[in-house]
Amino acid sequence: MTDQNLNDDLNIAELGQQLRVDAVRCAAAAGSGHPTSSMSAADLMATLLARHLRYDFDQPDDPNNDHLVFSKGHASPLLYAMYKAAGAITDEELLTFRTLGSRLEGHPTPRLPWVDVATGSLGLGLPVAVGLALTGKLLDRLPYRVWALCGDSELAEGSMWEAFEAAGYERLGNLVAIVDVNRLGQRGPTRHGWDTGAYARRIGAFGWHTVEINGHDVAAIDRAYAEAAAADRPTAVLALTTKGAGVAAVADQEGRHGKPLTDPDDAIEELGGIRRMRVHVTPPAKRAQPHSFGEPGTVKLPSYAVGSEVATRNAFGEALAAVGAARPDVVGLDGEVADSTRMDQFATAHPERFFELYIAEQQLVAAAIGMQARGWIPYVATFAAFFTRAYDFVRMAAIGGADLRLVGSHAGVSIGQDGPSQMGLEDLAAFRAVHGSVVLYPCDANQTAALVAAMTDYPGIGYLRTTRGETPVIYGPDDEFSIAGSRILRSSPADQVTVVAAGITVHEALAAADDLAHDGIAVRVIDLYSVKPVDAQTLRDAARETGRIVTVEDHWPEGGLGDAVLDVFGHGDQAPAVLKLAVHGMPTSATPAEQLHAAGIDRQAIVDAVRLMLSPR
Template identity: 80%
Template sequence: MSETNLNSGLNIAELGQQLRVDAVRCSAEAGSGHPTSSMSAADLMATLLARHLHYDVADPEEPNNDHLIFSKGHASPLLYALYKAAGAITDEELLTFRAFGSRLEGHPTPRLPWVDVATGSLGQGLPVGVGMALAGRYLDRLPYRVWVLCGDSELAEGSMWEAFEHAGYHRLDNLVTVVDVNRLGQRGATRHGWDTAAYARRIGAFDWHTIEIDGHDTEAIDQAYSEAARSERPTAIIARTVKGAGVAAVADQEGKHGKPLPDTDEAIDELGGVRDIRVPVTPPGSRAAPHAFGEVEPVKLPTYEAGDSVATRTAFGAALAALGSARPEVVGLDGEVADSTRMQKFADAHPDRFFECYIAEQQLVAAALGMQARGWIPYVATFAAFLTRAYDIVRMAAISGADLRLVGSHAGVAIGQDGPSQMGLEDLAAFRAVHGSVVLYPCDANQAAALVTALADYPGIAYLRTTRGDTPVLYSADEEFSIASSRVLRSSADDQVTVAAAGITVHEALQAADELAQQGVRARVIDLYSVKPVDAQTLRDAAAATGNIVTVEDHWPEGGLGDAVLDVFSHGDPSPHVLKLAVHGMPGSATPAEQMRAAGIDHTAIAEAVQYLVNR
């Protein structure tokens, strides 16, 4: 048997049946849910709960607790049945499954304190679990184990294989994934059906320890968990199970996915009736404090002199290294482009808190999601264009209420000759669309440095866009910048047009304003570095004063800076005349200046747009 004997006298098979019954009951009460997907894994989770999970249910914040992630989040009835068996929730709450206002949502979210991250978009639980296991080994330095329940359908997701590769490379022996091979997906059989050897070969090729078992043999399950605890590699327990196990009307039957059972009372009788087994979950053996890398100190940011030319990506790297010295909870994660994003400065200064995730952007962001669940402050940096690979993980992170800081460099046509495959032109729109997000686009080095630190304590998803090329330093090093603000860089009582810009286009707007002033045209220039939330009051004031706004952005016209400005006037406010300058045509390879001119977002194009509004 296993090393854990707190529940040695408990009948695991009976507990498994209770979990099935409760999954059936709550799904029937809701009139929806996934009871058959829960029933297949019931014996696997019953054995884990009673014999191997180390968790203080009364204190979900205990740092030494194990972590259980349901990557197959649609099996939430099983998870909630586990919580009932552990005494975390009542039977009455169990039967509020999927009801309005209930904590027991259709797929798990951290509204429940025992849930670390939201799941339900398949293929994400294991990559997040890898991040938590990395945190356990390298950051917390505590002996907790990360358990991930996966379904066989989600092994078709590329993110799963990024996770298998990463965990195997780091030999994360504190990570165990339990693969519920029940053969049936939503619309039919899975790719490999019950061929557990096919999964074992593939997962084993990534240097995992694999164990194939009958997922309804509780003795075999128990022994597999004990074997995993002794392994010096991550372990995948590949369990052959039956979807809808225990009820003949649905067992291994197609067309039963995602539906309550056809006859609830008959199914419960077949499963042996309602039970009320309570499991005293074994608490963690250690009560050690997480490792601390130092004390919190005032941050000493790099400073730059006005008139110098410094890329905002350079300022980001230097500022993050400085922030890491002041804030020991700060962690840096890279997608094999640290030399370009300038994350390398952080890596050199804090190698014990730097994680190279290679060209695996889904694992990159998921690892950060797992680390922030343990209280760390991760900054993720790669090219803006490549963050789109991980967008679904970012979307789910918002559902988790997670705190992530994402930094996208090499944005827009201003990167020059590399061409459109490397140009982030969708990023502002993408991250503006994330619930509760912040989107920042600094135009100079001191501003970028200040915003890096401003994001450290932001509660939510934050995106910082940096520029590849050097740009003039406009602001003094002691100037403060906050989220949801802006800067008015040119202004007079005679302004006829407002130019709203951010990042690289701020410098073009300033040049255009100076040229226009020589022609007797006054243009107000706003550095709208906080693209979301936008500084609505400054824009309203400018609209009232000038009546005309030109927005200019190194981004597609859809969803970026221009639309952020238009949104300010979409709620009944008096609307100015707005002209949007953005990248409309597909770029090729050219110098940065040629790209900006061809896209119609350089100083010449801005001046022409202003003249058009003034003279129309």
Template identity: 70%
Template sequence: MPERDLRYLADLAAQLRVDAVRASSAAGSGHPTSSMSAADLMAVLLACHLRYDFDDPHAPGNDHLIFSKGHASPLLYALYKAAGAISDEELLSFRKHGSRLEGHPTPRLPWVDVATGSLGQGLPVGVGVAMAGRRLDRVPYHVWVLCGDSELAEGSIWEAAEQAGYEGLANLTAIVDVNRLGQRGPTRHGWDTGAYARRMCAFGWHTVEIDGHDPGQIDYALSDARNVRRRPTAILARTRKGEGVSAVEDREGAHGKPLADAEQAIEELGGLRETIRVQVNPPEPVKEPDGVPHSPLKLPVFELGDDVATRSAFGEALAALGSARGDVVALDGEVADSTKAQAFADAHPDRFFEFFIAEQQMVAAAVGMQVRGWVPFAATFAAFLTRAADFIRMAAVSRADVRLVGSHSGVEIGQDGPSQMGLEDLSMMRAVYGSTVLYPCDANQTAKLVTAMADRPGVSYLRTTRGATPVIYDADEDFPIGRCRVLRASPDDLATIVAAGVTVHEALAAAGELAEEGIRVGVIDLYSVKPLDIEALRAAATTTGNLITVEDHWPEGGLGEAVLSAVADLGPRVIKLAVRQMPGSATPREQLRDAGIDRTAIRDAVKRLR
């Protein structure tokens, strides 16, 4: 590289460091030292290798830059300033009320694909974006992910590393800022880039170890990453935290703090200079993707009275949806034969993605694919989605539209025992910001809700049941999200039973038995657990004064507490029947009985009201 270019890149890196110091100083908080270590890496990437149109963030050929080490946001915002995307005034609004420049990046900025800051997530999401580029978009964009060395302790990083190696994602490069220091002290491997290289190589990655402050070495490594075939690349760059300022350079105790003397630091970095504007290389011209093929939707039809598992209905409905919409994709955690997502895999193998038993990577890839406009459905056992709770939480922060499906929910699964029972999932998913939580009780209802999820914004969750349940709804009935279905009601009702999923059938059976004894009760199928049909619940609470909720879930945070939140101010009596003891192995019928959520338990609860 010519000396003139090296000087330009050094000046650009110094500007990025100065702006990181200034932004953090103006905010009185932030992570300038973590930004300073990676400034040379990002200067060379921005000026020489990134292909991006900042005026058109959605251009199909744009590269994707993900800051997995999201706390280095001052550096990212300094890059945006250098590219002319934001002003110096906006840069100095960092972390202030109302600013788009939040403490960790979010898609409030149009150039940010996903929120980061929960470490270990950027690379897994990048894998999803890269998989979309290679197998779905078939567009030659490159995905660059800036990682910190500390986050390489996260297991999700290695789930991503294995998936990327297995898929041969040559369009993915991890740039690892090996600055030796974490939040409280040295990292596990310090500056031993070879330790990281051996691990990445074991997963099938091409690796390059460089001095992360040498623009020539950085340029070579980034060029090399562009040219590698059939393998992802990891650039392992030895750097110094706080590079360029003697008071903090490679010193412990400076993490996450603005510099004590910003003016002195800026002077040491060469002072304020006329802003260097970078003409970022435009993306490769690519043909605009053809419109997504759509055809009439032909959902499966299930006959009244037949016994069909809702997981089976999900699989058939998803396959049908995939036939009608070419943008629908399915992701599996090696349980497609059980969740019944295999029906989609058989019908649309080119849009089915296997992540094996790596639930964090599966959810992260769903987030990455929706960045590119795809409509992902990710399915596994309800219990195993808890592994990915932080990824689901961060999906909401990312404003991501992802659809999650949890099968084998509750004690109803029977003999497999408690390790396989999803008993926390409703609580977990209800707590996610802006989420939708659906729990159908029959096959036709399930099919309609799968369709509704496809265009639902945010994080949506469908809970399905292992065992077969009776079909009680006609195939032409609709089930709007946010509503419920009143199955039984009369002016003489002693109470209203509110149920969802498998317990709807127990509630109907109990209501029938009580009616034979002259006791009338209402039954509500609360298939939309979030958002709730508050009006219907409040009407039932006002009419009978007694609500009995029945759920195949722990009592904390599930159906009962959702109902109580809607009616508490009316003062009705709310009895919550839920799983309260640790189950063992037993038949489904025995499990429901032992948990106190079967028809007998419901009938006894009603009688105690008399």
């Protein structure tokens, strides 16, 4: 490559053409990709790379680096062309785009050290950028800037407006959204086409500074970025561009989205041919360390007396506050339900590390994704049912290898009178389906506290389900609980059936075991608090020794505890007889005890299920 002087607009325009050519080339080599979506934003990114981005590509972990998030992740050919121009990747690697084993995937992932988070699901990138900007302003307390390249199509997503609202409210002057208004979506024109004023009015209403420009005018782009850097609130640069810019056959043409160019050689010639310009990206001006909230210490978890009654959601809040006292890198995020989830305990103890995202669950989870990208450890709490609003973001977090701790309260029919709209009855299935996830469902306060601490350094997506009502404390404060563990609460050589429960149903199972013991029927009771990964060996032993298993869960029958147990025997093992008790009918409002009985998951239902399994066939 030849080094270039990029101080003048002409050379930056040439860099933009190079980015277009390389986007065309790598998509052609792959036989797939989104070159036209890359070509529209090429001048925007050329100007950013050459003049405004502060980044050391040799030290991607430098905490002072700016952050660039491709919210329109399908424009990955443009991002990879930028990396080539910066000298981070070679031309040879560029042409491995979308091939087996390549780091240059169809949509960006942190397999590349310069990518913070996986993007590609439209509407995710800007909310994550808000999380990064919050981190820079309030946690790291460093002057880095967060740049988010957004598409106009994704501005139809509600999550984008959650992000605009959150950033405007927090006055995140370190955040710049660059909106590539190229008029065309996947199947035709976008809602507002090239009307940048329509976007400016809407975004400006959320407290953003807006700048409308020609997205192919390097001087105008440069001025807009400088204006954004001087603003004391977030800035949206609304750039009118042409999709497929530079190549007449595809420029502003419908039906060209997501396809390599038909005649790439002709297109490259029209764009002026292959160039080998090298950009010396300006590194950060300062090499400061992120702010620290103190030194790590030893966690002193709360303890609860055996026989007392404590809601596991209360234990979660108290335990998280204790973890936060020992771990200054732990942060808490709330969706305006902290008094119910008990996240308010953490908020009171550690107000500088507590973030209120209000009733905006997509922004709530996205902010946590941004924070963990900078090394912070986020715990996110809301009602279990409401995580469904952000499930796609959880899925994307797993794709990007993010580390999140999610806590869902008010789970199951046991919440009582609030009724089914507030009952998380899908959460165990949903979080079990997330790649590499951990799903925990404690039954008492001491177990909850131990598992809250165990989640802190466990990688991947961790989900903890808590119970609204008070439950008996059955474990001592010194009992130890590990992820992938279980606890056998009743066992004897005479066991005829094994009852597997978790959370609220553990107490129903113990009561049922006592009732059955009066009639001379011995049952084993397993507290399978780690629903994923399960303690497979304990379950196999129980199946071999008792031959029959009853699972009981406060959850729909699909995908929860019962299916977790069945999966253990889905690999060629000798399967026991299994009877699943779960919530089959749609609940209504009733007391917790009435709910458990109506659902057929209370002590009497367990007694009846055991008797059924033991009856002659």
